[in-house]
Amino acid sequence: MLSLTNANPLTILQLLLAGGEVTLEVSIGSWLVSVIAGLLFLAFRQAPYRPVRWAADFVITCLRSMPQLVLLYLVFFGLGGIGININPIVSAIVALGLTEAGFTSEVYRAGLLTVSDEQREAGASLGLGSFQIFRLIVLPEMVPFLVPPLLNSFVGLTKAATIASAVGVPEILYQSTTIINETFQVLLVSMLVIVLYVIFTVPLTRLSAALELRLGYAH
Amino acid sequence: MPDEPILEMRGLRKTFGRAEVVCGVDIVVRRGEKVCMLGPSGSGKTTTLRCLNLLTEPSSGELYFHGQLVGRWPSGRGSRSAANDAQRLRRHVSMVFQHFGLFPHLTALDNVTLGPVHVLGMNRREAAERARALLRRVGLEQFAEKHPATLSGGQRQRVAIARAMAMNPDVILFDEPTSALDPEMVGEVLSIMEQLASDGMTMVIVTHETNFARHVADRVVVMENGVILEEGTPVDIFERPTQRRTREILRARVQA
Ligand SMILES: Nc1ncnc2c1ncn2[C@@H]1O[C@H](COP(=O)(O)OP(=O)(O)OP(=O)(O)O)[C@@H](O)[C@H]1O
Ligand SMILES: [Mg+2]
Numbered sequence: 001m002l003s004l005t006n007a008n009p010l011t012i013l014q015l016l017l018a019g020g021e022v023t024l025e026v027s028i029g030s031w032l033v034s035v036i037a038g039l040l041f042l043a044f045r046q047a048p049y050r051p052v053r054w055a056a057d058f059v060i061t062c063l064r065s066m067p068q069l070v071l072l073y074l075v076f077f078g079l080g081g082i083g084i085n086i087n088p089i090v091s092a093i094v095a096l097g098l099t100e101a102g103f104t105s106e107v108y109r110a111g112l113l114t115v116s117d118e119q120r121e122a123g124a125s126l127g128l129g130s131f132q133i134f135r136l137i138v139l140p141e142m143v144p145f146l147v148p149p150l151l152n153s154f155v156g157l158t159k160a161a162t163i164a165s166a167v168g169v170p171e172i173l174y175q176s177t178t179i180i181n182e183t184f185q186v187l188l189v190s191m192l193v194i195v196l197y198v199i200f201t202v203p204l205t206r207l208s209a210a211l212e213l214r215l216g217y218a219h
Numbered sequence: 220m221p222d223e224p225i226l227e228m229r230g231l232r233k234t235f236g237r238a239e240v241v242c243g244v245d246i247v248v249r250r251g252e253k254v255c256m257l258g259p260s261g262s263g264k265t266t267t268l269r270c271l272n273l274l275t276e277p278s279s280g281e282l283y284f285h286g287q288l289v290g291r292w293p294s295g296r297g298s299r300s301a302a303n304d305a306q307r308l309r310r311h312v313s314m315v316f317q318h319f320g321l322f323p324h325l326t327a328l329d330n331v332t333l334g335p336v337h338v339l340g341m342n343r344r345e346a347a348e349r350a351r352a353l354l355r356r357v358g359l360e361q362f363a364e365k366h367p368a369t370l371s372g373g374q375r376q377r378v379a380i381a382r383a384m385a386m387n388p389d390v391i392l393f394d395e396p397t398s399a400l401d402p403e404m405v406g407e408v409l410s411i412m413e414q415l416a417s418d419g420m421t422m423v424i425v426t427h428e429t430n431f432a433r434h435v436a437d438r439v440v441v442m443e444n445g446v447i448l449e450e451g452t453p454v455d456i457f458e459r460p461t462q463r464r465t466r467e468i469l470r471a472r473v474q475a
Protein backbone atom coordinates (compact mmCIF):
# COMPACT_ATOMS: atom_id res chain seq x y z
CA MET A 1 0.00 0.00 0.00
CA LEU A 2 1.16 3.53 -0.75
CA SER A 3 2.26 5.63 2.11
CA LEU A 4 -0.52 8.04 2.84
CA THR A 5 0.95 10.09 5.62
CA ASN A 6 1.11 13.18 3.46
CA ALA A 7 -1.12 11.98 0.69
CA ASN A 8 -2.24 14.41 -1.93
CA PRO A 9 -5.83 14.35 -3.24
CA LEU A 10 -4.69 12.81 -6.51
CA THR A 11 -3.26 9.72 -4.81
CA ILE A 12 -6.43 9.43 -2.77
CA LEU A 13 -8.50 9.70 -5.92
CA GLN A 14 -6.47 6.98 -7.58
CA LEU A 15 -7.03 4.66 -4.65
CA LEU A 16 -10.73 5.39 -4.63
CA LEU A 17 -10.97 4.76 -8.37
CA ALA A 18 -9.31 1.39 -7.90
CA GLY A 19 -11.98 0.67 -5.31
CA GLY A 20 -14.63 1.93 -7.68
CA GLU A 21 -13.49 -0.57 -10.24
CA VAL A 22 -14.01 -3.41 -7.78
CA THR A 23 -17.39 -1.98 -6.81
CA LEU A 24 -18.34 -1.98 -10.46
CA GLU A 25 -17.18 -5.56 -10.81
CA VAL A 26 -19.30 -6.64 -7.85
CA SER A 27 -22.35 -4.71 -9.00
CA ILE A 28 -22.22 -5.86 -12.62
CA GLY A 29 -21.67 -9.44 -11.49
CA SER A 30 -24.49 -9.41 -8.97
CA TRP A 31 -26.79 -7.67 -11.45
CA LEU A 32 -26.21 -10.42 -13.99
CA VAL A 33 -26.84 -13.02 -11.31
CA SER A 34 -30.08 -11.30 -10.35
CA VAL A 35 -31.31 -10.96 -13.94
CA ILE A 36 -30.76 -14.66 -14.62
CA ALA A 37 -31.71 -16.06 -11.21
CA GLY A 38 -34.80 -13.84 -11.29
CA LEU A 39 -35.91 -15.60 -14.47
CA LEU A 40 -35.31 -18.99 -12.87
CA PHE A 41 -37.25 -17.94 -9.76
CA LEU A 42 -40.10 -16.81 -11.98
CA ALA A 43 -40.08 -20.13 -13.82
CA PHE A 44 -40.13 -22.05 -10.51
CA ARG A 45 -42.90 -19.85 -9.16
CA GLN A 46 -45.04 -20.66 -12.18
CA ALA A 47 -44.10 -24.34 -12.26
CA PRO A 48 -46.97 -26.75 -12.75
CA TYR A 49 -46.11 -28.54 -9.47
CA ARG A 50 -47.37 -26.95 -6.31
CA PRO A 51 -44.48 -28.04 -4.04
CA VAL A 52 -42.02 -26.41 -6.45
CA ARG A 53 -44.00 -23.19 -6.32
CA TRP A 54 -44.11 -23.31 -2.53
CA ALA A 55 -40.39 -23.95 -2.27
CA ALA A 56 -39.66 -21.08 -4.66
CA ASP A 57 -41.95 -18.70 -2.76
CA PHE A 58 -40.32 -19.72 0.53
CA VAL A 59 -36.79 -19.19 -0.77
CA ILE A 60 -37.67 -15.85 -2.33
CA THR A 61 -39.41 -14.61 0.80
CA CYS A 62 -36.39 -15.57 2.89
CA LEU A 63 -34.00 -13.88 0.48
CA ARG A 64 -36.03 -10.71 0.42
CA SER A 65 -36.46 -10.43 4.17
CA MET A 66 -32.85 -11.23 5.06
CA PRO A 67 -30.30 -8.45 5.48
CA GLN A 68 -27.84 -8.79 2.63
CA LEU A 69 -24.94 -8.81 5.06
CA VAL A 70 -26.28 -11.91 6.77
CA LEU A 71 -26.53 -13.73 3.47
CA LEU A 72 -23.04 -12.57 2.59
CA TYR A 73 -21.67 -14.01 5.85
CA LEU A 74 -23.62 -17.16 5.21
CA VAL A 75 -22.12 -17.57 1.77
CA PHE A 76 -18.58 -16.57 2.67
CA PHE A 77 -18.03 -17.92 6.20
CA GLY A 78 -20.77 -20.54 6.08
CA LEU A 79 -19.51 -22.22 2.93
CA GLY A 80 -15.94 -21.64 4.11
CA GLY A 81 -16.87 -23.43 7.34
CA ILE A 82 -17.86 -26.56 5.46
CA GLY A 83 -14.72 -26.47 3.38
CA ILE A 84 -16.00 -24.71 0.30
CA ASN A 85 -13.75 -21.73 -0.11
CA ILE A 86 -14.91 -19.13 -2.53
CA ASN A 87 -13.24 -15.83 -2.97
CA PRO A 88 -14.78 -12.78 -1.30
CA ILE A 89 -15.70 -11.06 -4.55
CA VAL A 90 -17.57 -14.10 -5.80
CA SER A 91 -19.39 -14.51 -2.48
CA ALA A 92 -20.45 -10.88 -2.60
CA ILE A 93 -21.68 -11.28 -6.16
CA VAL A 94 -23.67 -14.37 -5.24
CA ALA A 95 -25.15 -12.96 -2.05
CA LEU A 96 -26.15 -9.60 -3.56
CA GLY A 97 -27.32 -11.23 -6.79
CA LEU A 98 -29.57 -13.71 -5.04
CA THR A 99 -31.16 -11.13 -2.78
CA GLU A 100 -31.79 -8.90 -5.74
CA ALA A 101 -33.20 -11.81 -7.76
CA GLY A 102 -36.17 -12.01 -5.39
CA PHE A 103 -37.00 -8.46 -6.41
CA THR A 104 -36.17 -9.03 -10.07
CA SER A 105 -38.54 -11.98 -10.32
CA GLU A 106 -41.30 -9.68 -9.06
CA VAL A 107 -40.40 -7.21 -11.79
CA TYR A 108 -40.66 -9.97 -14.39
CA ARG A 109 -43.98 -11.09 -12.99
CA ALA A 110 -45.39 -7.58 -13.16
CA GLY A 111 -43.95 -7.29 -16.67
CA LEU A 112 -45.81 -10.40 -17.76
CA LEU A 113 -49.03 -8.90 -16.46
CA THR A 114 -48.58 -5.82 -18.63
CA VAL A 115 -49.03 -7.95 -21.75
CA SER A 116 -52.73 -8.57 -22.25
CA ASP A 117 -54.25 -11.96 -22.96
CA GLU A 118 -55.59 -10.46 -26.17
CA GLN A 119 -52.02 -10.13 -27.39
CA ARG A 120 -51.29 -13.76 -26.60
CA GLU A 121 -54.51 -14.82 -28.28
CA ALA A 122 -53.71 -12.79 -31.37
CA GLY A 123 -50.41 -14.67 -31.50
CA ALA A 124 -52.08 -18.02 -30.92
CA SER A 125 -54.63 -17.28 -33.64
CA LEU A 126 -51.75 -17.06 -36.12
CA GLY A 127 -50.68 -20.57 -35.19
CA LEU A 128 -47.70 -19.55 -33.02
CA GLY A 129 -46.70 -21.96 -30.27
CA SER A 130 -46.48 -20.88 -26.65
CA PHE A 131 -42.72 -20.38 -26.67
CA GLN A 132 -42.94 -18.37 -29.91
CA ILE A 133 -45.65 -16.24 -28.34
CA PHE A 134 -43.36 -15.59 -25.41
CA ARG A 135 -40.31 -14.81 -27.54
CA LEU A 136 -41.96 -12.83 -30.35
CA ILE A 137 -44.75 -11.05 -28.53
CA VAL A 138 -44.67 -11.14 -24.73
CA LEU A 139 -40.94 -10.56 -24.22
CA PRO A 140 -40.53 -7.63 -26.65
CA GLU A 141 -43.69 -6.03 -25.28
CA MET A 142 -42.55 -6.23 -21.69
CA VAL A 143 -38.98 -5.03 -22.28
CA PRO A 144 -39.88 -1.31 -22.15
CA PHE A 145 -41.53 -2.03 -18.85
CA LEU A 146 -38.51 -3.94 -17.51
CA VAL A 147 -35.77 -1.50 -18.49
CA PRO A 148 -36.27 1.19 -15.84
CA PRO A 149 -36.61 -1.14 -12.81
CA LEU A 150 -33.69 -3.27 -13.96
CA LEU A 151 -31.47 -0.22 -14.42
CA ASN A 152 -32.57 1.07 -11.03
CA SER A 153 -31.76 -2.26 -9.53
CA PHE A 154 -28.26 -1.94 -10.98
CA VAL A 155 -27.87 1.51 -9.45
CA GLY A 156 -29.05 0.08 -6.14
CA LEU A 157 -26.49 -2.70 -6.41
CA THR A 158 -23.62 -0.24 -6.89
CA LYS A 159 -24.52 1.06 -3.44
CA ALA A 160 -25.26 -2.30 -1.89
CA ALA A 161 -21.88 -3.48 -3.16
CA THR A 162 -20.30 -1.56 -0.25
CA ILE A 163 -21.23 -4.40 2.08
CA ALA A 164 -18.64 -6.50 0.30
CA SER A 165 -16.08 -4.61 2.39
CA ALA A 166 -17.28 -6.74 5.31
CA VAL A 167 -15.52 -9.75 3.85
CA GLY A 168 -12.47 -7.78 2.80
CA VAL A 169 -13.31 -6.98 -0.79
CA PRO A 170 -11.29 -3.84 -1.65
CA GLU A 171 -14.25 -1.94 -3.05
CA ILE A 172 -14.78 1.76 -2.73
CA LEU A 173 -15.93 1.82 0.89
CA TYR A 174 -13.13 -0.46 1.99
CA GLN A 175 -10.62 1.80 0.27
CA SER A 176 -12.13 4.91 1.84
CA THR A 177 -11.98 3.43 5.31
CA THR A 178 -8.38 2.50 4.82
CA ILE A 179 -7.50 5.96 3.57
CA ILE A 180 -9.39 7.69 6.34
CA ASN A 181 -7.69 5.54 8.97
CA GLU A 182 -4.32 6.59 7.64
CA THR A 183 -4.92 10.24 6.73
CA PHE A 184 -7.91 11.33 8.83
CA GLN A 185 -9.17 13.15 5.72
CA VAL A 186 -12.76 12.24 6.45
CA LEU A 187 -14.33 15.16 4.64
CA LEU A 188 -12.20 14.99 1.52
CA VAL A 189 -12.61 11.26 1.13
CA SER A 190 -16.36 11.39 1.72
CA MET A 191 -16.78 14.18 -0.79
CA LEU A 192 -14.79 12.29 -3.40
CA VAL A 193 -16.84 9.14 -2.87
CA ILE A 194 -20.06 11.08 -3.22
CA VAL A 195 -18.83 12.79 -6.37
CA LEU A 196 -17.78 9.47 -7.88
CA TYR A 197 -21.15 7.94 -7.14
CA VAL A 198 -23.03 10.90 -8.56
CA ILE A 199 -20.92 10.98 -11.71
CA PHE A 200 -21.58 7.30 -12.15
CA THR A 201 -25.27 7.02 -11.35
CA VAL A 202 -26.71 10.19 -12.85
CA PRO A 203 -26.01 9.14 -16.45
CA LEU A 204 -27.54 5.75 -15.67
CA THR A 205 -30.79 7.20 -14.39
CA ARG A 206 -30.85 9.52 -17.40
CA LEU A 207 -30.27 6.58 -19.69
CA SER A 208 -33.09 4.71 -18.03
CA ALA A 209 -35.49 7.57 -18.65
CA ALA A 210 -34.35 7.97 -22.25
CA LEU A 211 -34.69 4.27 -23.00
CA GLU A 212 -38.10 4.22 -21.44
CA LEU A 213 -39.19 6.92 -23.86
CA ARG A 214 -37.58 5.30 -26.88
CA LEU A 215 -38.87 1.84 -26.19
CA GLY A 216 -42.36 2.97 -25.20
CA TYR A 217 -44.03 2.44 -28.55
CA ALA A 218 -47.41 1.84 -27.00
CA HIS A 219 -49.10 5.25 -27.42
CA MET B 220 -65.76 -29.21 -54.54
CA PRO B 221 -67.79 -26.12 -53.81
CA ASP B 222 -69.95 -27.73 -51.11
CA GLU B 223 -67.12 -29.36 -49.24
CA PRO B 224 -67.39 -28.64 -45.53
CA ILE B 225 -64.28 -26.90 -44.22
CA LEU B 226 -65.20 -26.48 -40.59
CA GLU B 227 -67.81 -28.46 -38.81
CA MET B 228 -68.77 -28.17 -35.17
CA ARG B 229 -71.20 -30.70 -33.71
CA GLY B 230 -73.06 -30.40 -30.42
CA LEU B 231 -71.00 -27.53 -29.07
CA ARG B 232 -71.50 -26.72 -25.42
CA LYS B 233 -69.49 -24.32 -23.33
CA THR B 234 -69.74 -23.79 -19.62
CA PHE B 235 -68.00 -21.03 -17.68
CA GLY B 236 -68.10 -21.96 -14.03
CA ARG B 237 -71.71 -22.96 -13.59
CA ALA B 238 -73.19 -20.97 -16.44
CA GLU B 239 -73.71 -22.79 -19.71
CA VAL B 240 -73.37 -20.05 -22.33
CA VAL B 241 -73.46 -22.23 -25.45
CA CYS B 242 -75.95 -25.05 -25.23
CA GLY B 243 -75.74 -27.40 -28.17
CA VAL B 244 -74.80 -25.56 -31.35
CA ASP B 245 -74.13 -27.22 -34.73
CA ILE B 246 -72.36 -25.23 -37.41
CA VAL B 247 -71.07 -26.29 -40.80
CA VAL B 248 -68.98 -23.89 -42.87
CA ARG B 249 -68.53 -24.86 -46.52
CA ARG B 250 -65.92 -23.73 -48.99
CA GLY B 251 -66.51 -20.18 -50.16
CA GLU B 252 -69.43 -19.69 -47.84
CA LYS B 253 -70.07 -16.45 -45.94
CA VAL B 254 -71.83 -17.13 -42.67
CA CYS B 255 -73.02 -14.16 -40.62
CA MET B 256 -73.92 -14.64 -36.97
CA LEU B 257 -76.35 -12.24 -35.36
CA GLY B 258 -77.86 -12.16 -31.92
CA PRO B 259 -78.25 -10.07 -28.80
CA SER B 260 -75.38 -9.32 -26.46
CA GLY B 261 -74.40 -12.31 -24.36
CA SER B 262 -76.07 -14.83 -26.65
CA GLY B 263 -72.84 -16.80 -27.09
CA LYS B 264 -71.70 -15.64 -30.55
CA THR B 265 -68.13 -14.85 -29.56
CA THR B 266 -67.82 -18.02 -27.54
CA THR B 267 -69.06 -20.10 -30.46
CA LEU B 268 -66.69 -18.37 -32.87
CA ARG B 269 -63.70 -18.82 -30.57
CA CYS B 270 -64.46 -22.52 -30.30
CA LEU B 271 -64.08 -22.79 -34.08
CA ASN B 272 -60.33 -22.09 -33.81
CA LEU B 273 -60.10 -23.49 -30.28
CA LEU B 274 -59.04 -20.21 -28.67
CA THR B 275 -61.75 -21.32 -26.29
CA GLU B 276 -61.86 -25.01 -25.53
CA PRO B 277 -65.33 -26.54 -25.90
CA SER B 278 -66.82 -28.21 -22.84
CA SER B 279 -68.38 -30.72 -25.14
CA GLY B 280 -68.71 -31.24 -28.86
CA GLU B 281 -66.81 -32.42 -31.89
CA LEU B 282 -64.81 -30.32 -34.30
CA TYR B 283 -63.94 -31.43 -37.83
CA PHE B 284 -61.62 -29.69 -40.27
CA HIS B 285 -61.95 -30.85 -43.89
CA GLY B 286 -63.85 -33.84 -42.58
CA GLN B 287 -61.02 -34.83 -40.22
CA LEU B 288 -61.72 -34.97 -36.52
CA VAL B 289 -59.68 -32.27 -34.77
CA GLY B 290 -61.00 -32.96 -31.29
CA ARG B 291 -63.81 -34.41 -29.30
CA TRP B 292 -64.77 -33.05 -25.90
CA PRO B 293 -64.99 -33.78 -23.03
CA SER B 294 -61.52 -35.24 -23.24
CA GLY B 295 -58.19 -35.19 -21.44
CA ARG B 296 -58.06 -31.42 -21.07
CA GLY B 297 -54.94 -29.49 -21.93
CA SER B 298 -53.16 -32.58 -23.13
CA ARG B 299 -50.10 -31.94 -25.22
CA SER B 300 -51.53 -33.38 -28.40
CA ALA B 301 -54.72 -31.33 -28.02
CA ALA B 302 -52.60 -28.18 -27.80
CA ASN B 303 -50.66 -29.21 -30.89
CA ASP B 304 -53.83 -29.97 -32.82
CA ALA B 305 -55.23 -26.57 -31.93
CA GLN B 306 -52.02 -24.90 -33.05
CA ARG B 307 -52.05 -26.79 -36.35
CA LEU B 308 -55.70 -25.90 -36.94
CA ARG B 309 -55.01 -22.20 -36.44
CA ARG B 310 -52.57 -22.11 -39.36
CA HIS B 311 -55.58 -22.59 -41.58
CA VAL B 312 -58.24 -20.73 -39.61
CA SER B 313 -57.40 -17.05 -39.16
CA MET B 314 -59.15 -14.63 -36.90
CA VAL B 315 -59.92 -10.92 -36.89
CA PHE B 316 -60.69 -9.50 -33.46
CA GLN B 317 -62.99 -6.75 -32.32
CA HIS B 318 -60.07 -4.85 -30.80
CA PHE B 319 -57.67 -5.63 -33.68
CA GLY B 320 -55.04 -7.43 -31.59
CA LEU B 321 -52.17 -5.88 -33.55
CA PHE B 322 -48.72 -6.19 -32.00
CA PRO B 323 -47.73 -2.70 -30.84
CA HIS B 324 -43.99 -3.31 -31.01
CA LEU B 325 -44.11 -4.23 -34.70
CA THR B 326 -44.73 -2.12 -37.79
CA ALA B 327 -47.80 -2.80 -39.91
CA LEU B 328 -45.61 -4.77 -42.30
CA ASP B 329 -44.05 -6.87 -39.53
CA ASN B 330 -47.47 -7.55 -38.08
CA VAL B 331 -48.42 -9.04 -41.43
CA THR B 332 -45.20 -11.02 -41.95
CA LEU B 333 -44.98 -12.50 -38.44
CA GLY B 334 -47.24 -15.49 -39.13
CA PRO B 335 -45.86 -16.35 -42.58
CA VAL B 336 -42.26 -16.17 -41.34
CA HIS B 337 -42.61 -17.92 -37.99
CA VAL B 338 -45.49 -20.27 -38.64
CA LEU B 339 -45.35 -21.03 -42.35
CA GLY B 340 -41.55 -20.83 -42.51
CA MET B 341 -41.57 -18.40 -45.43
CA ASN B 342 -38.37 -16.45 -46.00
CA ARG B 343 -38.45 -12.82 -44.96
CA ARG B 344 -38.04 -11.32 -48.42
CA GLU B 345 -40.92 -13.25 -49.87
CA ALA B 346 -43.10 -12.65 -46.81
CA ALA B 347 -42.42 -8.91 -46.98
CA GLU B 348 -43.25 -8.79 -50.68
CA ARG B 349 -46.54 -10.58 -50.12
CA ALA B 350 -47.30 -8.42 -47.09
CA ARG B 351 -46.82 -5.29 -49.17
CA ALA B 352 -49.18 -6.62 -51.80
CA LEU B 353 -51.76 -7.37 -49.10
CA LEU B 354 -51.36 -3.94 -47.53
CA ARG B 355 -51.89 -2.49 -51.00
CA ARG B 356 -55.09 -4.51 -51.29
CA VAL B 357 -56.42 -3.01 -48.08
CA GLY B 358 -55.23 0.43 -49.22
CA LEU B 359 -52.43 0.84 -46.69
CA GLU B 360 -49.24 0.29 -48.65
CA GLN B 361 -47.90 3.69 -47.64
CA PHE B 362 -48.37 2.80 -43.95
CA ALA B 363 -46.25 -0.34 -44.06
CA GLU B 364 -43.54 1.07 -41.79
CA LYS B 365 -45.91 2.65 -39.26
CA HIS B 366 -46.58 1.26 -35.82
CA PRO B 367 -50.20 0.48 -34.91
CA ALA B 368 -50.34 3.28 -32.33
CA THR B 369 -49.98 5.82 -35.14
CA LEU B 370 -52.85 4.37 -37.21
CA SER B 371 -56.57 5.07 -36.97
CA GLY B 372 -58.95 2.35 -35.82
CA GLY B 373 -60.13 1.64 -39.34
CA GLN B 374 -56.55 1.41 -40.57
CA ARG B 375 -55.63 -0.93 -37.71
CA GLN B 376 -58.47 -3.25 -38.52
CA ARG B 377 -57.46 -3.26 -42.18
CA VAL B 378 -53.92 -4.24 -41.16
CA ALA B 379 -55.43 -6.98 -39.00
CA ILE B 380 -57.38 -8.25 -42.00
CA ALA B 381 -54.22 -8.22 -44.11
CA ARG B 382 -52.47 -10.14 -41.33
CA ALA B 383 -55.21 -12.76 -41.34
CA MET B 384 -55.08 -13.04 -45.14
CA ALA B 385 -51.29 -13.43 -45.11
CA MET B 386 -51.67 -16.89 -43.61
CA ASN B 387 -53.51 -17.95 -46.76
CA PRO B 388 -56.19 -19.41 -44.54
CA ASP B 389 -59.05 -21.71 -45.49
CA VAL B 390 -61.43 -19.64 -43.37
CA ILE B 391 -61.31 -16.26 -41.66
CA LEU B 392 -63.32 -15.77 -38.48
CA PHE B 393 -64.41 -12.20 -37.71
CA ASP B 394 -65.64 -11.19 -34.27
CA GLU B 395 -67.51 -7.91 -34.59
CA PRO B 396 -64.75 -6.37 -36.70
CA THR B 397 -66.40 -2.95 -36.83
CA SER B 398 -67.88 -2.64 -33.34
CA ALA B 399 -64.88 -0.87 -31.85
CA LEU B 400 -64.68 1.67 -34.67
CA ASP B 401 -65.86 5.23 -34.94
CA PRO B 402 -68.87 5.29 -37.27
CA GLU B 403 -67.01 7.04 -40.06
CA MET B 404 -64.49 4.19 -40.26
CA VAL B 405 -66.94 1.31 -40.40
CA GLY B 406 -67.42 1.66 -44.15
CA GLU B 407 -63.76 1.26 -45.11
CA VAL B 408 -63.50 -2.00 -43.15
CA LEU B 409 -66.78 -3.42 -44.44
CA SER B 410 -65.82 -2.65 -48.01
CA ILE B 411 -62.52 -4.55 -47.59
CA MET B 412 -64.52 -7.46 -46.22
CA GLU B 413 -66.95 -7.32 -49.13
CA GLN B 414 -64.06 -7.38 -51.53
CA LEU B 415 -62.61 -10.37 -49.71
CA ALA B 416 -65.99 -12.09 -49.86
CA SER B 417 -66.29 -11.56 -53.59
CA ASP B 418 -62.80 -12.99 -54.04
CA GLY B 419 -64.24 -16.23 -52.72
CA MET B 420 -62.80 -16.30 -49.20
CA THR B 421 -64.68 -18.48 -46.73
CA MET B 422 -65.79 -16.27 -43.86
CA VAL B 423 -67.64 -16.55 -40.56
CA ILE B 424 -68.63 -13.12 -39.34
CA VAL B 425 -70.16 -12.17 -36.02
CA THR B 426 -71.66 -8.76 -36.64
CA HIS B 427 -74.38 -6.32 -35.78
CA GLU B 428 -74.26 -4.84 -39.28
CA THR B 429 -77.53 -6.20 -40.64
CA ASN B 430 -77.14 -4.45 -44.00
CA PHE B 431 -73.81 -6.06 -44.51
CA ALA B 432 -75.19 -9.46 -43.53
CA ARG B 433 -78.13 -8.97 -45.85
CA HIS B 434 -76.08 -8.63 -48.99
CA VAL B 435 -72.86 -10.47 -48.23
CA ALA B 436 -74.03 -13.54 -46.31
CA ASP B 437 -74.90 -16.81 -47.95
CA ARG B 438 -76.33 -17.88 -44.64
CA VAL B 439 -77.41 -16.00 -41.55
CA VAL B 440 -77.35 -17.63 -38.13
CA VAL B 441 -79.36 -16.00 -35.36
CA MET B 442 -78.39 -16.92 -31.81
CA GLU B 443 -80.02 -16.33 -28.49
CA ASN B 444 -79.29 -17.73 -25.02
CA GLY B 445 -76.61 -20.06 -26.31
CA VAL B 446 -78.67 -21.74 -29.01
CA ILE B 447 -79.30 -21.13 -32.69
CA LEU B 448 -82.75 -19.63 -32.91
CA GLU B 449 -82.98 -19.71 -36.64
CA GLU B 450 -80.71 -20.09 -39.63
CA GLY B 451 -81.16 -19.56 -43.36
CA THR B 452 -80.50 -17.35 -46.35
CA PRO B 453 -80.63 -13.59 -45.77
CA VAL B 454 -83.98 -13.55 -47.56
CA ASP B 455 -85.35 -16.25 -45.25
CA ILE B 456 -84.12 -14.53 -42.14
CA PHE B 457 -84.81 -10.91 -42.98
CA GLU B 458 -87.96 -11.20 -45.11
CA ARG B 459 -89.79 -14.23 -43.74
CA PRO B 460 -88.40 -15.40 -40.40
CA THR B 461 -90.25 -18.33 -38.88
CA GLN B 462 -89.64 -17.21 -35.30
CA ARG B 463 -91.19 -14.15 -33.78
CA ARG B 464 -88.04 -13.68 -31.65
CA THR B 465 -85.91 -13.44 -34.78
CA ARG B 466 -88.00 -10.58 -36.03
CA GLU B 467 -87.79 -8.82 -32.67
CA ILE B 468 -84.04 -9.27 -32.42
CA LEU B 469 -83.46 -7.98 -35.93
CA ARG B 470 -85.81 -5.06 -35.44
CA ALA B 471 -83.96 -4.07 -32.28
CA ARG B 472 -80.73 -4.20 -34.28
CA VAL B 473 -81.94 -2.07 -37.14
CA GLN B 474 -83.13 0.58 -34.73
CA ALA B 475 -79.97 0.48 -32.62
N1 LIG C 1 -64.13 -16.19 -20.23
C1 LIG C 1 -65.39 -16.12 -19.72
N2 LIG C 1 -65.61 -16.40 -18.43
C2 LIG C 1 -66.84 -16.33 -17.91
N3 LIG C 1 -67.94 -16.00 -18.61
C3 LIG C 1 -67.79 -15.71 -19.92
C4 LIG C 1 -66.49 -15.76 -20.54
N4 LIG C 1 -66.65 -15.43 -21.84
C5 LIG C 1 -67.96 -15.20 -22.02
N5 LIG C 1 -68.65 -15.35 -20.87
C6 LIG C 1 -70.09 -15.21 -20.70
O1 LIG C 1 -70.72 -15.99 -21.67
C7 LIG C 1 -71.87 -15.35 -22.19
C8 LIG C 1 -71.79 -15.31 -23.70
O2 LIG C 1 -70.72 -14.48 -24.05
P1 LIG C 1 -70.31 -14.17 -25.55
O3 LIG C 1 -69.14 -13.26 -25.46
O4 LIG C 1 -70.13 -15.44 -26.29
O5 LIG C 1 -71.58 -13.41 -26.09
P2 LIG C 1 -71.75 -12.57 -27.41
O6 LIG C 1 -72.92 -13.12 -28.10
O7 LIG C 1 -70.48 -12.53 -28.18
O8 LIG C 1 -72.11 -11.12 -26.86
P3 LIG C 1 -71.68 -9.66 -27.39
O9 LIG C 1 -72.62 -9.30 -28.49
O10 LIG C 1 -71.86 -8.79 -26.21
O11 LIG C 1 -70.27 -9.74 -27.85
C9 LIG C 1 -71.92 -13.98 -21.56
O12 LIG C 1 -72.88 -14.04 -20.52
C10 LIG C 1 -70.55 -13.79 -20.99
O13 LIG C 1 -70.61 -13.04 -19.81
MG1 LIG D 1 -69.08 -11.02 -28.64
